[in-house]
Amino acid sequence: MSVELDVFVGNTTIMDKEVYQLWLNGYTVNDAVKVRIEGGVMEECEASAEVLLSDTMDQYRTFQMCERLLHHPAKLANQLLFQIPPDRQAMLIERYYAFDDSFVREVLGKKLSKGTKKDLDDVSTKTGITLKSCRRQFDNFKRVFKVVEELKGPLVENIRQHFLLPDQLARDYAAIVFFANNRFETGKKKLHYLTFQDFAFCAGQLINNWTLGAVDNIMEDMDVDLDKEFLQELKDLKILITDKDLLDQHKSLVCTALRGKTNVFNEMEANFKNLSRGLVNIAAKLINAKDVRDFFIDLVEKFIEPFSLCLLYMGVIKSCILRMYHD
Amino acid sequence: MPGKLKAKIVAGRHLPVMDRASDLTDAFVEVKFGNTTFKTDVYPKSLNPQWNSEWFKFEVDDEDLQDEPLQITVLDHDTYSANDAIGKVYIDIDPLLCSEAATVISGWLPIYDTIHGIRGEINVLVKVDLFNDLNRFRQSSCGVKFFCTTSIPRCYRAIMVHGFVEELVVNEDPEYQWIDRIRTPRASNEARQRLIFLMSGELQRKIGLKVLEMGGNAVVGYLQCFDLEGESGLVVRAIGTACTLEKISSTLPATATHPSNSSPSKDMKEPGFGEEAPGVPLSSGPPTPLRAQTFSSFSPSKSYSRQSSSSDTELSLTPKTVGIFLFPSTPALESESSPLPSAHLPHHLWPGMASRSTTPPPLRLSQSDTAILRKSVSFSEELLLAASGMGSGGSAGKEGGPLKALLRQQTQSALEQREYPFFTLAAFPPGFLLHVGGVVSARSVKLLDRIHNPDEPETRDAWWEEIRQEIKSHAKALGCHAVVGYSESTSICEEVCILSASGTAAILSSRFMQDGPLDTEHRLSRQPLCVFSTGSERVEGDMGSSASLGFEEVVSPGCGFCHIPYDELNIPFPAQLTYCYCCRRYKVPDVLFTTIDLPTEANVTGKGCLIQARLCRTKKKAQGEGNATVISNLLPFLEYELHTQLMNKLKLRGMNALFGLRIQISVGETMLLGLASATGVYLTALPSPGGIQIAGKTPSDITYEQHISNMQKKINDTIAKNKELYEINPPEVVEEIIGSPIPEPRQRSRLFRSQSESSDEVSELDLSHGKKDAFVLEIDDTDAVEDIHALLTDSPTPAGFYSCNTEIMPGIQNWTSAIQMFTSVRVFRLNANLTNQGLNKIFSDLCENLLKSLYFKLRSMVPCCLCHLNFTVAIPEDELIQVAVTAVAMSFDKEQLLENGKQSGEKTLIKAITENDEQLQFNLELNAETSAPNPLSSPKGLSEVGSHLSARASSMEKASPLPEGRSRSLRSNRSYSGSSVAVVKMTPLSFIPGAKIIKYLGIINMFFIRETTSLREEGGVSGFLHTFIAEVFAMVRAHVAALGGNAVVSYSMKECVFMENPNKNQAQCLINVSGDAVMFVRESELESTSVQTQSATTHTSNGAEGT
Secondary structure, rough: OEEEEEEEEEHHHHHHHHHHHHHHHHOHHHHHHHHHHHHHHHHOOOHHHHHHHHHHHHHHHHHHHHHHHHHHHHHHHOOOOOOOHHHHHHHHHHHHHHOOOOHHHHHHOOOHHHHHHHHHHHHHHHHOOOOHHHHHHHHHHHHHHHHHHOOEEEEEHHHHHHHHOOOHHHHHHHHHHHHHHHHHOOOOOHHOOHHHHHHHHHHHHHHHHHEHHHOOOOOOEEEEOOOOHHEEEEHHHHHHOOOOOHHHHHHHHHHHHOOOOOOOOHHHHHOOOHHHHHHHHHHHHHOHHHHHHHHHHHHHHHHHOOOOOHHHHHHHHHHHHHHHHHO | OOOOEEEEEEEOOOOOOOOOOOOEEEEEEEEEEEEEEOOOEEEEOOOOOOOOOOOEEEEEEEEHHHOOOOOEEEEEEEOOEEEEEEEEEEEEOHHHHHHOOOOOEEEEEEEEHHHHHHHHEEEEEEEEEOOOHHHHHHHOOOEEEEEEOOOOOOEEEEEEEEEEEEEEEEEEEEHHHHHHHHOHHHHHHHHHHHHHHHHHHHHHHHHHHHHHHOOOOEEEEEEEEEEEEEHHHHEEEEEEEEEEEEEOOOOHHHHHOHHHHHOOOHHHHHHHHHHHHHHHHHOOOOOOOHHHHOOOOHOHHHHHHHHHHHHOOOOHHHOOOOOHOOOOOOOOOOOOOOOOHHHHHHHHHHOOOOOOEOOOOOOOOOOHHHHHHHHHHHHHHHHHHHHHOOOOOOHHOOOOOHHHHHHHHHHHHHHOOOOOOOOOOOOOOOEEEEEEEEEEEEEEEOEEEOOOOOOOOOOOOOHHHHHHHHHHHHHHOOOOOOEEEEEEEEEOEEEEEEEEEEEEEEEEEEEHHHOOOOOHHHHHHHHHHHHOOOOOOOHHHHOOHHHHHHOOOOOOOOOOHHOOOOOHOOOOOOOOOEEEOOOOOOEEEEOOOOOOOOOOOOOEEEEEEEEEEEEEOOOOOOHHHHHHHHHHHHHHHHHEEEEEEHHHHHHHHHOOOEEEEEEEEEEOOOOOEEEEEEEEEEOOOOOOOOOOEEEOOOHHHHHHHHHHHHHHHHHHHHHHHHOOOOOOOOOOHHHHHHHOOOOOOOOOOOOOOOOOHHHHHHHOOOOOOOOEEOOEEEEEOOOHHHHHHHHHHOOOOOOOOOEOOOOOOOOOOOOEEEEEEEEEEEEEEOOOOOOHHHHHHHHHHHHHHHHOOOOOOOOHHHOOEEEEEEEEEEEEOOOOOEEEEEEEEEOHHHHHHHHHHOOOOHHHHHHHHHHHHHHHHHHHHHHHHHOOOOOOHHHHHHHHHHHHHHHHHHHHOOOOOHHHHHHHHHHHHOOOOOOOOOEEEEEOOOOOOOOOEEEEEEEEEEEEEEEEEEOOOOOOHHHHHHHEEEHHHHHHHHHHHHEEEEEEEEEEEEEEEEEEEHHHHHHHHHEEEEHHHEEEEEEEHHHHHHHHHHHHHHHHHHHHOOO
């Protein structure tokens, strides 16, 4: 004795936000029912577990049917199969393309390939995010990547238009695409302390300033790739450390600009030469793809670490000296 | 050659990839109508082809235009092999043939394939140029409007209701032809779809012809059904009510407001008929123009009392007062509880059951020859009125003053002349329905055999004729001359077929009826007369209802329909009569069952609710005649039990009447299913129902007694709770006031679970439940215990929910614009070897759980009412039970609800007014238009709009996300309608809350087959059916949008046949849906645009009349 078939179809497609989230999170139907029972929806609506199960299965089925449309969000608006109010459509898309920061940190800068996808179960174990959800997020990255890879014009705008994402989410995806395309290394232990948002900010800066689109501001150009010419020219920066005059001039300019704007100004000024050398060396090497990948790690190793080391050193010395100095 | 059909293929989108190599498609389109085919160019390598074809023109007969669909096939061009079909679109061009409906079909339509479902969309433009040959035009039935709606469509006015039309066509089912063995499932499905399209086109055309013959121009309550008889063929049959409708336009108001001035010369004649007929003696005198005079001169009693037998009595012969004018359209439906089954039980044991293909004559619900006789007398009175009112066409009128006897004959036959005085309408213009007698139904079990000559489907016709005769005679037995809310259905299992028909016996006012065809002139002359909603006396008189009014007495419209139409002394079945609790003048039954919607003017106390009786009975497997006999033997018991259950559940809810009763009996190999659904209400006019008393048959030990008293307590508690829940608190005072005049009815009625009559014990019981009569349930066996348990297990609807299977819920008017139509289907697999009780419980739980799921699903719409809950049960194969539900959830505004509750005393009055408002709406608008451009100038309009506004506002404020989202979506959708898909609302009701239907665009009648050979891959049976239903919705919406509409009203899923073979990974499903495509305008928008719209509508309708 069993229910063999059980469907509910509304003229306006009914979708429960809570169940949608559970589905996105990769819960099985039974787990989702458990969560819902714990959430107290049963008491609220005088429902039984049976009813909840039926509803959950039905919603899951609806989401699965919608999923193929969500892969091309623009289709969702002019498909005829489901009548979904526009605000609901926006919600569906936004949540479908939302991702976990902890997940994205794991794959940021990695090649969005089958190989990476195979390793998702490790990521799942590590982050505690269900494999299903990991796959969805990964597939989203890959899909967005594939679509905008070949497109001309501003990256963020392309993503927003093709995937109908809200601005912030589109920016985040731009960062992910940008990182994946340039294969920036973000997984090294030394970079672990950085959050996705840190990287996303950097990506935004790079996209805005270092890509072809940014330099020429011509629509046909692409935002995904760094401007090779620009990178080439970066080599010339070496002069900033080889030429003494230029180095001094550079120093004075930077110092003037930063004076009073940072509380580590003194340390910066004291170590300017070292810091500058670090940066210029990084910049000069960026023409090599391998060094591009190591951009962030280099920044940390060659600049931030020495500088913070120096800061740490200076800080201790300073306090010691102050103590020892009896006027 | 009266028509030129033109089609243009614009573009395609979202096409499937047909060429794996390129991931693209080389699509082209074939456009076929009849035997002519056109092709577009191939649009290479695109999933979004832009064909932009020329106009393909088909010059065709109007007959073909009506029968054939336009068939559009999208194909993938393949240089080396055969072109692959992507899918098809069938376009019914019927809406284009009626000048009042759509003028063009234009839009994105889903491309459908029976194996793959929807595969992209195609943008087409279709137009029809009809040649202005009026005569030719009328040869075919082009231009006859069809409506699924079972009431007079909202923007029309009924000039005449001509009566019943029916037709059926049969054919071989392609699925069972020999060729099916060698063709692909796709070819077979397509052959079937196409055939059914053709057959329904033909059916519609034939019905249209009948309508034209009768002088009508429309079919209302059009109900088309398919009988898939398997080997023996495919039957498409339809019934409907022929009417002459007139679009409400601004030209009319003039006549409506000043009827007497503007009446054309023809009108002047009409009153003459009206008078002549009723008061024959007076006929020598010239037609009296004065209405008052007519009334007075016409003493009802004389001519009548003579003819009616003396016992014929109180009914309506008492003289009337002038109050008539206040209620010109008193509907006085007399009603009676549907005959108690006990009355007809004996009749089931018919001899001759074994007769060859026909099993016994259908069951009689009630039978009493004497009653029939008597009735025919009172019946004739009504007829007399009818005839007189109608002036019955040319002949009667011209004859001048015929002899009384002659006249009487004529009148008597007025309705009788119609072969079947049946009406598929379930709601009526005010004043049409006078009395309701009760439910009449007939069933017959038939053995199917091959239809030898499809052109002469005589056997099927004969079967239905038999049943209809039966219904007619039942109605007569109830003293009624007509059957309203009439419907027919079948259930087929192998070669056994159960044919069922049911309706509500009623007495109708003659105002809208007329016999025989009318010549055009005559019809024209009538048009101005028929403004049913205004109380203009002239109209009344002309239509002859003055007479009926005379007889019908001054009765509040809220209770008149409850008054019994039959003779009290010869009740055809046991019933208790009391004086009407409203007017105190006429007798009413204690319980009233009907198949119609609750009349809008009815006085109702509290709210209503859905009441269902569910029953499952095992049956021996048998073949052929034996099987038919077994089924025929079981049917009466099934019906009796269903009736008992209904009655008990009704009492349990403290209610006394059922509306929208629909009993469905489904037959399978090893069981019979019965499902009766209705909406229970408390009619103020009827006596308060007694409680339910449990009686132990074998008072033995104390525990048993205790058990019984426990149960009794539970029942009493439930009744009390229900009364509170449904706000049933009728004024108790009533009883004292009447006191003596009420003849003591039998103080208690007994309901025996089984037929065993043992009255002695009962007398000892204390049956009083409060002051009321009690209903006794005797516990004489385990069955009874089960029954009582079942009675109590029906869980109440959760807070905030109401449910009904009728159009409207009494006591709720303040609907918001949030509506959600849905279809839910469940199939349940049973274990073998279940007892009847076990089966019953499972079936009942299945329905209950389904309802619970619905409430849960729709919880965000609270407070809301599930309206028009339509359950269909089927036994797709052994051990499977399928239940399908289609309904609409409508939110309402709680604040106002409470208010209304407080004013419950005046509620009905208010309601009547609002309803009238609705009917009068055009008047208001007209006034507005003539006097001031702003419709708000009328205070009524103001308040109405105001309430809608506030309703909307509060719905926006509501925390529940769903309705809010929806209303927002509507607006935003409109704002950027360019890119996204237009919202199309769907509802099984005939109206859309908070909106005004401004145009009917034509009937939607679609049949789809879907098949899969990869069931698992498509998500199993649920995934498969879920997708299919969603696809059907999508196609309906797309076709409506292409017609220029934004909603489907009176939507129904008439067929959902699901077959599966999980072992082979296959499933097949057939779905038939229908409804009326309409264009509506929100009332809030109407404020600003009303003038424009109104004038636009006027133009179109004028144009329509011109043709």
